[in-house]
Amino acid sequence: MSKLDSTKRCRRTLSSLYVFTGILCALTLSSCTKPTAHAQTTYYVDATNGSDANSGTSRTLAWKTIAKVNAQEFVAGDSILFKRGQEWREGLGIDGAIETAWNGTANNHIIFDAYGTGPKPKFLGSLDKSLTTDWTRVLEISGSPSLALPVMSAI
Numbered sequence: 001m002s003k004l005d006s007t008k009r010c011r012r013t014l015s016s017l018y019v020f021t022g023i024l025c026a027l028t029l030s031s032c033t034k035p036t037a038h039a040q041t042t043y044y045v046d047a048t049n050g051s052d053a054n055s056g057t058s059r060t061l062a063w064k065t066i067a068k069v070n071a072q073e074f075v076a077g078d079s080i081l082f083k084r085g086q087e088w089r090e091g092l093g094i095d096g097a098i099e100t101a102w103n104g105t106a107n108n109h110i111i112f113d114a115y116g117t118g119p120k121p122k123f124l125g126s127l128d129k130s131l132t133t134d135w136t137r138v139l140e141i142s143g144s145p146s147l148a149l150p151v152m153s154a155i
Contacts, residue, residue: 040077044115045069047086059115066090066123076108085118091125 043056043063050056050064056072063069066088069080082088092112104110114121129135 040079042079042081043069043072044081044083045086045088046083047088048083050083066092074102074104074110076103076105076110078104079111079113081113081115082121084114084116084121087122087124089124089126089128092123 041057044050044059044061045056045064045066045068046059046062047064050062052064052068054061054063056063056068062083067090070093074080102110
């Protein structure tokens with residue numbers, strides 16, 4: 001074998017080795033730099049039958065309160081579904097504003113919607129004072145002892 005043939009063979013081997021090394025490096029770097037994909041998750045909230053101890057990831061394991069929703073970190077593609085016919089007297093997000101730490105994007109939103117049948121869910125953000133024990137009589141009008149102006153109690 002001539003010195004020229006030996007040099008050509010060595011160059012081909014080195015070229016192959018460089019190509020192989022380049023491919024290996026590219027595969028290694030791409031697997032290291034790719035962000036981990038977050039599976040899009042659907043969460044359920046049911047004010048009547050839910051429990052904040054649940055995972056929230058199915059209708060039968062729904063969360064109960066908006067406080068539980070507010071405590072979560074959501075990412076692009078997640079959905080939070082509130083049961084129809086239910087009402088919550090809480091604000092969504094910190095101080096009732098949508099949480100800015102939730103990470104939706106312009107093209108991949110965090111979705112808030114309803115599930116089930118019936119009227120749309122209600123978000124009242126107020127206290128329930130529907131029982132007569134929640135009210136106190138503070139004024140009686142002369143000549144009509146049964147007429148009183150109810151005022152919310154301090155309870």
